[in-house]
Amino acid sequence: MWFVTGVSAAAALEARQRDPHAAIEMGRSALKAARAAGDAREASTAERAIGLSLRELHEFDGALRHLRRAVRIAEQAGSGRLAALARVSLAFVLSNTGRHAQALRTVNAALPELRGVDADYARMQRGLVLHYLCRYDEARREYNWAIEAARRDGDKLGEARARNNRGLLRAYTGGLRAADEDFDRAAALYRELDQELAVADVRWNAGISASRAGDVPRALTMFAEAEREYRRLEVPRPALLINRLEVLVSVPLLEEARAAADRALLELDKSLVLARSEALFYRARIALMEGDLDLAVRTAVLARKGFRREKREVWEVGARHVELRAAYLSGERSRALCTAMTRVASRLDELGWRMAGLEARVDAALIARELGDKRRALVELTAAGAARRGGPAAHRVQGWYAEALRRDLAGNARGAQSALRRGLGLLDEYRVSLGAAELRALSGAQGKALALEGLRTAVAGGHAGQVLSWAESWRAGAMRMTPARPPEDSGLADALAELRAVTSDIDLALLAGKPTSALRQRQLRGEQRVRELTRQTSGGGAVDRVPAVRDLAWALGDAALVEYVDFEGALLAVVVAGGRASLHRLGPLDGAVREIRLLRFALHRLVTLPEHLDRTAVRAGAEHAASLLDRRLLEPLRRRLDGRALVLAPTGLLGGLPWSALPGCRGRSVTVVPSATVWQRAAASSRVPHDRPVLAAGPRLPAAPTEIAAITPFATEATVLVGGAATVDAVAAAMDGAPLAHVAAHGSFRADNPLFSALELADGPLTVYDLERLRTPPALVVLSACDSGLSAVRPGDELMGFTSALLGLGTRTLVAPVVPVPAEVTTPLMVDLHRRLGLGEAPAVALAGAQRAHADGGDAEFAASVGFLCFGA
Numbered sequence: 001m002w003f004v005t006g007v008s009a010a011a012a013l014e015a016r017q018r019d020p021h022a023a024i025e026m027g028r029s030a031l032k033a034a035r036a037a038g039d040a041r042e043a044s045t046a047e048r049a050i051g052l053s054l055r056e057l058h059e060f061d062g063a064l065r066h067l068r069r070a071v072r073i074a075e076q077a078g079s080g081r082l083a084a085l086a087r088v089s090l091a092f093v094l095s096n097t098g099r100h101a102q103a104l105r106t107v108n109a110a111l112p113e114l115r116g117v118d119a120d121y122a123r124m125q126r127g128l129v130l131h132y133l134c135r136y137d138e139a140r141r142e143y144n145w146a147i148e149a150a151r152r153d154g155d156k157l158g159e160a161r162a163r164n165n166r167g168l169l170r171a172y173t174g175g176l177r178a179a180d181e182d183f184d185r186a187a188a189l190y191r192e193l194d195q196e197l198a199v200a201d202v203r204w205n206a207g208i209s210a211s212r213a214g215d216v217p218r219a220l221t222m223f224a225e226a227e228r229e230y231r232r233l234e235v236p237r238p239a240l241l242i243n244r245l246e247v248l249v250s251v252p253l254l255e256e257a258r259a260a261a262d263r264a265l266l267e268l269d270k271s272l273v274l275a276r277s278e279a280l281f282y283r284a285r286i287a288l289m290e291g292d293l294d295l296a297v298r299t300a301v302l303a304r305k306g307f308r309r310e311k312r313e314v315w316e317v318g319a320r321h322v323e324l325r326a327a328y329l330s331g332e333r334s335r336a337l338c339t340a341m342t343r344v345a346s347r348l349d350e351l352g353w354r355m356a357g358l359e360a361r362v363d364a365a366l367i368a369r370e371l372g373d374k375r376r377a378l379v380e381l382t383a384a385g386a387a388r389r390g391g392p393a394a395h396r397v398q399g400w401y402a403e404a405l406r407r408d409l410a411g412n413a414r415g416a417q418s419a420l421r422r423g424l425g426l427l428d429e430y431r432v433s434l435g436a437a438e439l440r441a442l443s444g445a446q447g448k449a450l451a452l453e454g455l456r457t458a459v460a461g462g463h464a465g466q467v468l469s470w471a472e473s474w475r476a477g478a479m480r481m482t483p484a485r486p487p488e489d490s491g492l493a494d495a496l497a498e499l500r501a502v503t504s505d506i507d508l509a510l511l512a513g514k515p516t517s518a519l520r521q522r523q524l525r526g527e528q529r530v531r532e533l534t535r536q537t538s539g540g541g542a543v544d545r546v547p548a549v550r551d552l553a554w555a556l557g558d559a560a561l562v563e564y565v566d567f568e569g570a571l572l573a574v575v576v577a578g579g580r581a582s583l584h585r586l587g588p589l590d591g592a593v594r595e596i597r598l599l600r601f602a603l604h605r606l607v608t609l610p611e612h613l614d615r616t617a618v619r620a621g622a623e624h625a626a627s628l629l630d631r632r633l634l635e636p637l638r639r640r641l642d643g644r645a646l647v648l649a650p651t652g653l654l655g656g657l658p659w660s661a662l663p664g665c666r667g668r669s670v671t672v673v674p675s676a677t678v679w680q681r682a683a684a685s686s687r688v689p690h691d692r693p694v695l696a697a698g699p700r701l702p703a704a705p706t707e708i709a710a711i712t713p714f715a716t717e718a719t720v721l722v723g724g725a726a727t728v729d730a731v732a733a734a735m736d737g738a739p740l741a742h743v744a745a746h747g748s749f750r751a752d753n754p755l756f757s758a759l760e761l762a763d764g765p766l767t768v769y770d771l772e773r774l775r776t777p778p779a780l781v782v783l784s785a786c787d788s789g790l791s792a793v794r795p796g797d798e799l800m801g802f803t804s805a806l807l808g809l810g811t812r813t814l815v816a817p818v819v820p821v822p823a824e825v826t827t828p829l830m831v832d833l834h835r836r837l838g839l840g841e842a843p844a845v846a847l848a849g850a851q852r853a854h855a856d857g858g859d860a861e862f863a864a865s866v867g868f869l870c871f872g873a
Contacts, residue, residue: 009034009045014157016049017190017198020056020235023049040077044070048086055093056197058236063093084113088122095129098273098310103129117158120149124162131169132274134314134351139169160189164202171209172314173352174391179209200229204240211247214392214430216439219247221536238268239275245282249289250394251442255752258286277306281315284322293326300326314351320344321360328363338367342380354391358384358398365405374409381406388422393430394446397423401450413457420454423447424473428543432481435537437772437800437808438755440478444796447474451796459567464583465549468574468676471565472546475649475797476674479808480681482541485773492533492773499526500728500764527756530769547680553579555680559645559669562637563676566651573633575640576676584636589653592632596657599625603658603819606863615859622863626661634664645669645844649676652793656818660851661866667852669844672869674799678807682873685779685812693718694734694778696726698745698760701785703823707744707830714834715740727763732770741778742834744823747786747802754792754800759783768805777809780843782816784830785823789816789869803871812873813843819867826864829854844870 012026027049034042051066067090074083087110094103107126114122127142143166150158167182183206190198207222223244230237241264248257264279280303287296304319321344327337341364348357365380381402388399400423408416427447431440451474458466486492506519552561553576560577564586571586586592602622609615633654634641646668648659659665659672673679693715697704705722712718719734721727726745735741746760758765771777783789783802791801798804806814815833817826829850836846851865 009042009049012049013045013052016053016056017195017201019233020053020197021233023053027053040073041079041082044074044077044079044082044086047073048089051093052089055096056235058238060093060097064090064097067093080113081118084110084122085118088114088125091129092125095132096274098277100129100133100311104133117149117153117155120146120153120155121158123149124158124165127162128165131165133311136169136173136352140166143169156189157193157195160186160193160195160198163189164198164205167202168205168208171205171212174354176209176213176392180206183209196229197233197235200226200233200235203229204237204243208243208246211243211250212392214250214394216247216251216434216443217436217536217538220244220532223247224532224536238264241267242275242278242282245279249282249285251439252286252289252445253438253442254286254289257282258290261286273306274310274312277303277310277312277315280306281319281322284319288322288326288329291329293330296326297323314348314353317344317347317351318353318356321348321356324360325363328367333367333370335371335373338364338371338373338376341367345380354387355395355398358387358395358402362398362402362405365402369405369409377409378406381409388419393426397427397430397446397450399423400426401453404450404453408453408457417454417457420450421473423450424454428477428481431477431539432541432543433539435484435486435539436534437478437483437805438531439535440481440539441794441798441800441804444474444477444798445794447477448795450474455565455567459572459583462583464574464581467565467572467583468549468563468576468581469546471563471574472675472677475651476678476799476804477543477796478798479674479678479804480544481539481808482543483772483809484537484539484541485775486534486537492530492769495526495529495533496728496767496769499523499530502526504764527753531753531755534769534772544677544681546677549576549581550579552576552676552680553581555683556647559647560641561647561649561676561679562641563649564633564651564654566653571632571651573637575637577640577642577644582640584640586632586636589651592629593653595625595628595632596654599629599658599661600656600819603661603863603867606859607820607822607825619859619862622661627663629657630662630664634662638664645671647671647673647676647679649673649679652797652799655793655799656790658818658867659869660848666855666866667848669842669848670870671844671873672871673873674797674804674807679873682807682812685810685873691717692734692738693740693742694721694731694738695719696721696731696734696741696743696745696761697723698726698743698785699723699762700760701744701746701823703827704744704785707784707823707827708742710827710831711742711834714831714838715742724762726761728761728766728770731761731766732774735778735781736774737776738778740780740782740837742782742784742830744784744830747783747788749787749790749801751792755805757788757790757801759788768800768802771802771805771809774809777806777811779812780837781806781811781814782830782833783814784826785817785821787817787820787867789814789818789871807872814871815843815847815868816871817864817867818869819863821864821867822860825860826868828857829861829865829868 007026009030012023012030015023027046031043031046047066047070051063054063070086071083074086087106091103091107111122123142124146127139130139143162146162163182163186167179170179183202187199187202203222203226207219210219245260261279261283268276280299284296284299300319300322304316307316324341341360345357345360361380361384365377368377384402385399385406387395388403400419404416404419424447431443434440455470458470502523506516509516563574565572566589571589573584573586575582602618605618659670695708695718697708721730743759748758750756755768758767788802791799791803832850833846836849847870854865855862
C-alpha cells in the first residue's frame, strides 16, 4: 500500500501508466490537500487522476464516479478547460464500457473548449472512440493528427499513446508492418518516460498484430511477456483472455480454446461488456468448427446483439457470418443465403476483416455453384482468388483454394490440381515455421478443404496413384517436417522438473489420504507453463516430399503397403505391391469403428478378468470382432497382398486397432505407420547410434525389474536403470542416441492433452515434452506396459502421443501396446522378442515370431500378445 504526501495532482496523473496503485494514493493525497486549501482546480485534476488510474485497474464504476466528479468540480470552479479535459477522460472510460455513442457526444462537447496540446490529446481520444465504433478511416485521421501535433510540440507521451492506438488500428485493418513500426516507436517512447504499464500494453497490442499476421509463436510470446508485467504490477487485464482466445482459435487449438472461452464468459463481469461480446463470438466460432451448429447459431446471435448495442459494426457482421456459415453447413442452399453471404463478404472486406471476408466469399461461390449459377460463382471465386498473391499465409492458402475452385469451374482440371497443391505447399511452409509439434499438428486442419477437393477429383477418376498422392498430401503432415528442438535456455527443463515434483506430491497426498485440489491447480498451471514455453519456439527446416508410387514400390521390395483412406464416410484402400498401385472400396467406415471398439473391449476384459472366471465367451467375442475386421479390412485385398509382409497406414478412425489380433496378420510381419511418407523416411534412415542400449524399469510395477533382468543378457553392454536410478533425467540421457531403449513402466495416455502422456519413472513422469528435448532419439524403442502406443488423432490424421513424437524425431522403430497390458503377462513375450532381435531379425519379424510362439499360452497371454504393434520401419 502506498502512502504519499506533498504531491501534485499532475504528478498523480502522469504516474497512472507507470504504477496505477501508487497514482491512486498520490491522487488521494493531492485531493485531500486541495480540499484543505480550497483549490477546486487541483481537486478536479486529482479526481481525474484517480479515475484514470482506476480505469487501468478495470474498476470502471469507480473510474466513472471520479471522472464525473472531476467534471462537476471544474464546472463549479468556472474552468472550461479542466471540465473539458475531464470530459475527454470520461469519454475514454465510457467507450471502454461499451457506451460509444455517449462517449462520442461527450468528447465532441469537450473539443471546442480546448487548444494546443490539450486539443491534440482530445482528438487522439476521439480517434479511440471512433476506433471502437469501427469508423476506421475517421479514427486513422484523428490518430495521424495527434501524432503529427505531438511530434511538432515535443510531446513524447502524447505521441506514444497515439502511436500505440494507431498501431492497433492498423493491425485490425491489414497494415501489419506499419502496425509493428508504430508499436516499436511507442514502446521506445514509453520506456524513455519510465511508463512500465504502458510498455506492457504495447506488448499486448503487438501480440494482437502478430496473431493477425499468423505469427503464433511471437503472438504467444508477446502475450506471455505482457501478462508477466501485469502480474508484477498487480494490474488486472482480463480482456487479455480474449486475445489469447483469438490465437487459440486461429491454430486451431479447439479443446483449449473452448475451455478458455467458457472461462472468459464466467470471469468477465458486466463492466467488461466489450470483452464479453467478443468471448461469445469466439465461442460461436469454436462451436462452428466442432460441428455444433445449433450452439454456434445461438451464441452468434447473442454476440451479434451485443455488438449492435455497442455500435461495433465489424464484429456484428462477423457474428452474422457465423450464423450464415452454420446455415450453409447444415445443408441450406438458397439464393437468399447466397446473396446474404455475398453482402457479408463485401462488408467484411470493407471493414478490414479480410480472412472472414474470404471465407464468406468462398461459401457464397460454393452455394452459387450448387444452385447452378456458374457466372455468380466465378465472380466470387475470382475476387477471393486474388488473396493468393499476398498477405498472411492463411489468406494466401484460402486464396489458392478459391483459385482452384475457379479453375475447376472453368474446365481447367489440371490447373485446379496445381492450385490445390500450391495452397497445401504454402500451408506446409507456414507449419514448418512453427516450432511446437502441437502447433504443427493442429494447424494442419487449415488444409482440409484443399486436400478433400483434390482427393474428391482423384477418387472420381479412379486413379490409385493420385488417390494415394492426395491422401498423403494432408496425412500426418507434421511428422514430415524437420523437428524443432526448444532452445536450451528456454526454461523448459526447469518447468518440466517443477511439474514432475508437483505430480509426485499429488501421488504422495493420494496415498496419505490428503486433499489434492490445491496441488492439482499447481499441476494445471505447470502444464500451461510448459505448453507456453514450447509454443513460443520458432521452427524451420524441410518438409519431406510425398513419394511417387514407383519410389514406394522400390523401397517396399517384396512387402505390400496398404493405405486406408476415409473419404466422406466411406473406407478406401490403396495397395502398393509388386510395383503397382490399386484402389479398393471397402464400404462404410462406421462399421469398422464399431468393431474396433468391440475388439478392444474384449481384449481388455481378457487381461483384467479374475483367473477363476470363465473367459470362453469373452475370447469368442474377441475372435468374432477380429474376424469381422479381417473380412472388412484385409479379405478384399487378399489377392494383392499374397502373403507379403505388410506395411499398414490406417486412417485416424482406425487408430487403436490391434492389427496383430486379426487372423490375416497373426504370425505375419506387420508394421503400422502414420503415412507412407513417414514410413519411407524411417525405412531409409541410415543414422548410426552409439553402441550402448538402455534398459529401464519404472516404480510400482513389480514385474518390471524382473523383465529388465531377463532381457539384459540379450542387450550387450546395456545401461541398466532400475529403482531410484531410473529418474527422468537419467533415462532421457541414456536414451539420447541409443541403438535400443526398452522401458518397462506404467504408462498413461492423456486424451485431453496427448503431449502430457507419460511413462512413470522414479522421480515422476517422462512426458512427450521430455522426449522432444532429445538431441538424437533412440533407433529402436520398446515400451512394454499399459497402452503406450496409443495416439490421439487430429484432423489430417495427425497423431499426437509417444508414437508420433518418437517417429517424428527420427526413431526408426517403436514396439508398443495399443491396449492395456499387464507387465507380468508380457515379460515372456518381451524376452523372446529381444532374443530374436539379438539373432538379427528385423523388429516386425521378431515381434510376429514372438507373438506366434506365445499365442497359445492362455487367454490373458493371447490378449496381451496381440496388443503389441510394430510402428515405423
